[in-house]
Amino acid sequence: MRDTRFEAARSCRRAARRSEGGSLILLCRDSSTLLAKGSVSDMVAQLTRKGHRVVGAGIVLASGRPLPDLAAILRSHALIHTAEGEFFREAMVRASEHCSLPVTRVKEREIWDKALRCFASTPPTCNNGSGYSDDRSDHRGDRMKSWRRWLRGSRWPSRICYDHDQSPQTSRIPRCGAIPATAAAWSDPFARTWRDSFLKHWQVTKDYTIAFADALPAEDYGYKPVDVQRSYAEQLLHLASANARTCPHSSSSQRPRG
Amino acid sequence: MSAFKLKPAPARVTATGKSAVKAYLTDTFDYVSSVLTAMEEKDLLRTDLQLNSRTKPHSGMDLFMRAYMHTAHHRGQLVGYLRMKGITPPTWAFEPTA
Numbered sequence: 001m002r003d004t005r006f007e008a009a010r011s012c013r014r015a016a017r018r019s020e021g022g023s024l025i026l027l028c029r030d031s032s033t034l035l036a037k038g039s040v041s042d043m044v045a046q047l048t049r050k051g052h053r054v055v056g057a058g059i060v061l062a063s064g065r066p067l068p069d070l071a072a073i074l075r076s077h078a079l080i081h082t083a084e085g086e087f088f089r090e091a092m093v094r095a096s097e098h099c100s101l102p103v104t105r106v107k108e109r110e111i112w113d114k115a116l117r118c119f120a121s122t123p124p125t126c127n128n129g130s131g132y133s134d135d136r137s138d139h140r141g142d143r144m145k146s147w148r149r150w151l152r153g154s155r156w157p158s159r160i161c162y163d164h165d166q167s168p169q170t171s172r173i174p175r176c177g178a179i180p181a182t183a184a185a186w187s188d189p190f191a192r193t194w195r196d197s198f199l200k201h202w203q204v205t206k207d208y209t210i211a212f213a214d215a216l217p218a219e220d221y222g223y224k225p226v227d228v229q230r231s232y233a234e235q236l237l238h239l240a241s242a243n244a245r246t247c248p249h250s251s252s253s254q255r256p257r258g
Numbered sequence: 259m260s261a262f263k264l265k266p267a268p269a270r271v272t273a274t275g276k277s278a279v280k281a282y283l284t285d286t287f288d289y290v291s292s293v294l295t296a297m298e299e300k301d302l303l304r305t306d307l308q309l310n311s312r313t314k315p316h317s318g319m320d321l322f323m324r325a326y327m328h329t330a331h332h333r334g335q336l337v338g339y340l341r342m343k344g345i346t347p348p349t350w351a352f353e354p355t356a
Binding site: 048053100183184186187188191192194195198199201202203205206208209210211212213214215216217218220221222223224225229231232233234235236237238239240241242243244245 | 267270271272274275277279280282283284285288289290291294295296297298299302303319322325326328329330331333335336338339340342343345349350
């Protein structure tokens, strides 16, 4: 994420010492934001093409301590690097927001504990055999290794959560879908393939429809472009109730044909 | 999907608030999946399901395909609503199969 037209970014610190620093930083900020926007939207497009849906961005923060003003930053070599980190993080935040990705900020030293709270009830164990929360084993390398090992034994929740061959006990991470893991055993291979295929597609169509429900702010739910149409809310309610009630009286035993 | 008499459909929601609509969407999508997961294969393959007096008999598969297409039809209309509000509609992404 470097603008080759903008080698000024490199001399920013030198220039900053010469008083015009403030305006040059603003210039660099615009350039970096532009580049970050391009990179993040490329990344989202690539992932989308591979069949993933990007739902958010996570930014790892340093200590999270507020920075002093520019003059004070420039007096300290260490603070210059800290400020640089903040500078690029902010570019990534702006780019993510530009791509409509909600941004989650986590301080680096809190990330493992937060991840644990989100994903698991059983903590992984470090190399030395002590619990993850033991301060003596609080080495990043050990923690990383044990987390990697732990995750390898599990499946990340994928958007398609239907997989009836997998017993629920093998996954440490709860699956996001509500489709029961055990579909009825069917003997006809065609019917079975059809059912399994439909369930996968149905999960995709569910996620995509719910993305529409999320896309419009609540206060606009009554909106309709033309008066004779259903409102946004009514469209969604209509399709939902139709899915639930397709042919409410349709059992052949209940109603004669024709 | 209540045609298969397997389990009661989620109670109809008429409230038009965002959270109520979203909850009803989730419940009804899950309901369809749970019906297909629990039903017998002969019910998928039967061809004598009567929607109403105006339609020809449907197979079990027909019902699910109707639901799939009907959902896409109404969701597709919402693209225009979002555009009118200056909102970029969600990107459609196919999940890789198998």
